[in-house]
Amino acid sequence: MPSFISNFKQRLRLPRMFFRRPTREEQIHGGPPLEFERPIPPAPWRGITVTTTVIVIAATVAWEFYARSLGYGPTLNDNEDLWTLRRRAVEPESIVIIGDSRAWYDVDLDEFQKGLGKRPIQLAGGGMCGFPILEDLAKDESFHGTIICSIVPRIFFAPPGTPPFGRGDKVVKRFHSQTLSQRASEYLAMPLEERVAFLKQEELTLDDYLKRLPIPNRPGAQVPPSLPPYFGTLDRERRSRMTEECARPGSELAKRIQQLWIPLFTPPPPPSYIPKDVFMAKIGESIQKRFADITAAVEKLRARGGKIVFVRFPLSGGLKELEDKTTPRDKIWDPLLQMTHAPGIYYSDYPELKDFQCPEWSHLSAGDSVEFSKRLVPHLKATLK
């Protein structure tokens, strides 16, 4: 007579708890079992499972200690789902910060809140072209707030198909198409990322380690420049702060990052398959089209009471020389303000803003970002009146 438990299991159709050897027919494909049942190979599964679990936990803990020994700390990953969470927080009259990583690192949300009376929403990001976000906010009929838009010409004017434009486009698309599982995944990931140091999607992954292998490339190979290593932390409001190690004057990390900005901000040579003059003409057309598109977006925003202010954040050293040379102010910044009739704040125009030094040439330290924000607020208030 079947026991109570076996009867119960049969009635509930619980999974098999015991394993059997597969038959010969089942081992060879094409076997004929009428009622299909996957054979579970006979093995000491309990021992295997326990040992595997112990190995995985030990390796993970060791990896965590190793990551911390290298100077990494727990912080959120900046991804399109975290961005989307902040984008959802935008209300009709919000103050929104968009653009590249300079607006991301150099703005202190507390100081802006104190000065502007409203806590801004941080939607800028590393290497991110702000144009797709500007265009999306301009299309959003419910939004008539204020946009603070950082301008780094090579990033804000990056044409479609380039990585900076792709980053901006990707977050906007995610905002409009985020699934429930992606949203849930972000909520589950955040507490983990805030506690575990090795969870760095752009720094400590297997892929990143493989990229760092010292394997020489073929002569003539077109290899994209490397991205800078970890030098900032991020919180749930997407406030980014430079690490102390990077901010330390003369640190090796800051020096290493300085040298990585140069190839990233150097205009790439024309592709081999397009004549140089044709390529340059296309770049020119693309920039003119972007001017027109920005103007259209700004007019649309302004038509329903929205405001925008463009900001040029500080930069230093060799990167400043390079940007001044390749994207001079009179070629991008001045025409941008003329065409859009929007106010702009160029850091070097103001004595209280122009002397900030960026440790790695492109961003302010966490401490300086607070002071800079405090000094920037009166100018913002004046231009947004």
Next chain:
Amino acid sequence: MTLGLFEKIVLADTLLSGSADRVFGYAGPLVVLDSWAGVLAFAGQIFCDFAGYSLTAIGAALTLGFHLKDNFRFPYAAIGFSDFWRRWHISLSTFLRDYLYIPLGGNQVRPLRAASNLVIVMFLGGLWHGAAWTFVVWGLLHGSYLVIERVFRIFFEQKPWAGTLPVRLLAGFATYAAVCVAWVFFRASDFTIARRMLTGMFGGHPHGDMILTTRELLQIGIVTVGLVSVHWLMRDDAFETSVMKLPAWAVTAVWSVMAVAIIFTQGSSNAFIYFQF
């Protein structure tokens, strides 16, 4: 489930997808090596993505007491295209066989009609993936492969040398190469890209560009050789039978390595390729 996630997160998303995307997204001509590397990367990526997804689903279902059948049976060790379609996306190929090929008359009709049945079925199989002419060409190419294979079988199947190991290996290699050529149309978003890729693969751009790093080429090479070798070693076994042959310590080691690799890889949220179909 661990193997499925390993295939998806580590092999498809981390080791292969970046190279495949760059090669197929490059607007200029590429040299032979980079063109083939991109195609091989995509061949590995689409298998690891879809087979990984299927395995994960099989594992998840098994934990709930549902026994799902295999969707892939080591397809890159197929000898011939009919063998390939018995091993690749079995749920779709079985559906096409039972509800299209057999109702059309299957192979129980005159040879010319049987051949046209194959082409019609693969044409519709291609169209099932999306309303794009590139998918149609991919399907027609596979239909043509099946017809050519049938002709070969008529002439050569009974030859004494047909079943020898070198011939089987050669046929397997030819099948894999032809499947890779067809993948070009599957992955390319338009015919301009497909033409450029095929021209590059067959040496039409001797002075083309080199866009892959040596590290990426090595990754693609190692994963491709490893994947095809595993398929050949396991082609006549079920997955479970292969696990049964391993000692407990080896199962533990392989399982641990895969689980640790998944954690260290920290996969970002890349959607499965087949979600778009």
